[in-house]
Structure formats: structure tokens, C-alpha cells
Amino acid sequence: MKKISKLLLIAISILSISIMLAGCGLLTADDITGEYVSIKNGQEQETPNKHYYLMTVEKDSSFQNQPAVKMRFSIQRYSEPLGKYYYDNLDCYFNPKTGQFFESDSKNKLTISEKKELVLNDKQFKRISSNTLDPSETNYLIDYVFRDLIKIPKYKELADKQSDDLSRDTLPLGEIIYY
Structure with missing residues (x-):
């Protein structure tokens, strides 16, 4: 009886230790999806009509022949003249084994800091809720x-004032769009 009790105790101990260590400290895609706010010098920076979201696009995906979760970081802005929201999206891949994003060739790099905050290039974001958007x-x-604004005469004039050698985001109209 003592031998059975001892074996049972050992088996339970091994099982409980393996459960505790499996995935210890790793973030999942569900842990990081949600609404974010920009952080500057430790303070939350809110811009009216501008929101940040991280959402799951595809749970069972792959990146560089490894299992991954396809995610989208979206900056949501509101266009008063058009009366609708528009988006600046960064699609990326999350590695469920490491709890970090895969390195990509994109000029934009999304990482997770030690404080479990998102970092897009050098800009930090703190999760404020689990609210998210449907990727569609x-x-x-x-x-x-840009295309729809220049159909409005007031904004067409702004676009017409541009020089051909300037990119859209440096134009007066770009300042309205990229706030």
C-alpha cells in the first residue's frame, strides 16, 4: 500500500510540475488582443477620434514554415468630412511558442516589451481593454x-496645390489624413 501511495504521489508531483512549467510566463494572442493607448514619457496620450487595436486575423496560420497567429495592428481615425472611420493597418505574425512577434522585413516592427506593452518601432502602447474590431x-x-476627399472641392484645391515631387503624407491634405 505504501508503494502504491508513493508512486501515486510521485506521479501527481511530476504531472503538477509539468503543468506549471508548460507555457510558464508566455503570452498568448488572446492575452494581447484589444484596444491600446499610446504612451509617451510614462503618460497615456489620447488623441480625439484616434484609436489603436490589435486583433487576430487568423488563429491557425504559419510564418516562415512555423505555426503562427496572423494579427493586425490597426490605427483607427475618423474623417469628419466623409463621416466615417478609416484605418492604417500593420499585419504581423505572432509566435505562440515564444510569446513574441516574428521578425519581418517590414519597415514597421512590432514587439512586446518586458512590461507586456506593445512597441511599434519606438512608440509604446498600453492595453486598456479587451475590446477589439472585426478585421473585416x-x-x-x-x-x-485620399481618393474620396479629393472629390470634395475644398479638399481637391488642397491636393491641387501640391508639387509633384512631394509625397501625399507631406501635403496639407496629408496632415488632415495622418493626424
């Missing part, structure tokens, strides 16, 4: 806003 809602992009 984020398809009205900045290029569409």
Missing part, C-alpha cells in the same frame, strides 16, 4: 480617404 471592418484604408 478595417478595410477602408487611408488611400481610399
Whole structure:
């Protein structure tokens, strides 16, 4: 009886230790999805009509032949003249084994800090809620806003004042769109 009790105790101990250590400290995609706010010098920076979201696009995906979760970091802005939200999206891949984002060739780099905050290039974001958007809602992009705004005479004049050698984001109209 003592031998059975001892074996049972050992088996339970091994099982409980393996459960505790499996995934210890790793973030999951569900842990990081939600609404974020920009952080500057330790303070939350809120801009009216501008919101940040991290959402899951595809749970069972792959990146560089490894299992991954396809995610989208979206900056949501509101266009007063058009009366609708528009989005600036960064699609990325989350590694469920490491709890970090895969390195990509994109000029934008999304990482997770030690404080479990998102870092896009050098800008920090803190999760404020688990609210998120459906990825299909984020398809009205900045290029569409530019296209639709120049159909309005007031904004067409702003666009016409541009020099051909300037990019859209440096134009007066770009300042309206990229706030």
C-alpha cells in the first residue's frame, strides 16, 4: 500500500510540475488582443477620434514554415468630412511558442516589451481593454480617404496645390489624413 501511495504521489508531483512549467510566463494572442493607448514619457496620450487595436486575423496560420497567429495592428481615425472611420493597418505574425512577434522585413516592427506593452518601432502602447474590431471592418484604408476627399472641392484645391515631387503624407491634405 505504501508503494502504491508513493508512486501515486510521485506521479501527481511530476504531472503538477509539468503543468506549471508548460507555457510558464508566455503570452498568448488572446492575452494581447484589444484596444491600446499610446504612451509617451510614462503618460497615456489620447488623441480625439484616434484609436489603436490589435486583433487576430487568423488563429491557425504559419510564418516562415512555423505555426503562427496572423494579427493586425490597426490605427483607427475618423474623417469628419466623409463621416466615417478609416484605418492604417500593420499585419504581423505572432509566435505562440515564444510569446513574441516574428521578425519581418517590414519597415514597421512590432514587439512586446518586458512590461507586456506593445512597441511599434519606438512608440509604446498600453492595453486598456479587451475590446477589439472585426478585421473585416478595417478595410477602408487611408488611400481610399485620399481618393474620396479629393472629390470634395475644398479638399481637391488642397491636393491641387501640391508639387509633384512631394509625397501625399507631406501635403496639407496629408496632415488632415495622418493626424
